[in-house]
Amino acid sequence: MRKMKYLLLRRFCQFAILILFVLGNYSIATFKNVQNVEEIGIFGGDIESYIGDSSSVLAKTPSAISSIVQGNLSYSKWFNGLFSLADPLGALQIFLAGGGLALDVLLGVALVVIIYGVFLGRAYCAYVCPINLVTDLASFLRTKLGLNRAPRKLFFSRLTRFVILALGLALSAIFSVAAFELLSPISMLHRGVVFGMGFGVFAIVAVFLFDLFMVKNGFCGHICPLGAMYSLIGKFALLRVSHNVANCTKCMQCVQICPEPEVLKPIGKESGAFKTMTCLRCGRCIEACDDNALTFSILNLTLKERK
Ligand code: SF4
Ligand code: SF4
Numbered sequence: 072m073r074k075m076k077y078l079l080l081r082r083f084c085q086f087a088i089l090i091l092f093v094l095g096n097y098s099i100a101t102f103k104n105v106q107n108v109e110e111i112g113i114f115g116g117d118i119e120s121y122i123g124d125s126s127s128v129l130a131k132t133p134s135a136i137s138s139i140v141q142g143n144l145s146y147s148k149w150f151n152g153l154f155s156l157a158d159p160l161g162a163l164q165i166f167l168a169g170g171g172l173a174l175d176v177l178l179g180v181a182l183v184v185i186i187y188g189v190f191l192g193r194a195y196c197a198y199v200c201p202i203n204l205v206t207d208l209a210s211f212l213r214t215k216l217g218l219n220r221a222p223r224k225l226f227f228s229r230l231t232r233f234v235i236l237a238l239g240l241a242l243s244a245i246f247s248v249a250a251f252e253l254l255s256p257i258s259m260l261h262r263g264v265v266f267g268m269g270f271g272v273f274a275i276v277a278v279f280l281f282d283l284f285m286v287k288n289g290f291c292g293h294i295c296p297l298g299a300m301y302s303l304i305g306k307f308a309l310l311r312v313s314h315n316v317a318n319c320t321k322c323m324q325c326v327q328i329c330p331e332p333e334v335l336k337p338i339g340k341e342s343g344a345f346k347t348m349t350c351l352r353c354g355r356c357i358e359a360c361d362d363n364a365l366t367f368s369i370l371n372l373t374l375k376e377r378k
Contacts, residue, residue: 077354192305209282
């Protein structure tokens with residue numbers, strides 16, 4: 072169990088967030104139609120799809136959990152509007168596309184930037200993003216099926232995601248539309264779970280198959296501009312993985328399991344906290360290490376920072 076504590080924590084956070092959003096957007100509507108009055112539970116607030124020509128809505132009551140959260144990963148209100156959270160990439164695209172951003176959204180972006188920029192780094196990818204469940208499954212199956220030993224079919228740089236991020240922002244400005252939002256499998260999966268899945272399922276299957284058969288950690292490690300954005304936001308975050316070289320036996324189990332192996336380049340060479348911004352803080356490397364050579368630390372307050 073100790074070897075899986077971060078995996079269990081990640082799964083708990085990912086599923087708890089999804090469940091809260093599903094229940095938060097659930098409501099009971101009371102309809103009156105020609106025969107009688109009936110109550111229907113509605114997920115996602117899509118009331119129109121339940122109304123026939125002969126029906127009218129008498130009342131719509133939010134669920135108790137609606138006071139905890141409402142909205143989606145792009146923008147959500149928490150605890151009856153006590154604070155909001157907003158996706159910084161989505162907001163930036165809307166801004167560049169010429170759209171206005173309400174104060175609520177700006178405050179939501181600021182809070183997200185503080186949480187990940189000051190404290191958690193790119194942890195959004197490991198603990199919040201629903202696509203991580205899909206790509207982790209593909210990664211698990213790749214290992215089980217021995218596909219990691221097969222010759223690579225496709226080579227491209229992990230820097231591609233930063234190019235896609237810049238391209239997405241440029242296209243948003245040029246075409247006055249939030250370019251990545253139109254195609255984002257993250258939004259498609261999250262909205263699909265919360266409000267009902269449509270054709271977005273094909274994008275999610277494509278991500279799964281791409282990661283399974285084409286490129287190891289293909290989508291998150293090479294393509295996703297939101298992961299790139301959180302890497303940039305979290306570049307100077309305090310939470311780090313630290314290495315104690317005195318305990319390291321250079322078995323390299325951590326490197327094999329890490330979805331961003333370049334983070335662990337200094338393994339076996341020097342003690343200190345790793346600075347590479349693409350680290351997800353997933354804790355896989357810490358779980359894989361049998362020699363107690365890796366741990367989470369708060370930068371500058373524990374082990375010496377690696378230059
Ligand atoms: S890289 Fe993108 S898809 Fe992958 S976990 Fe991060 S935000 Fe989600
Ligand atoms: S270095 Fe460790 S915590 Fe960071 S991405 Fe790799 S396995 Fe996850």
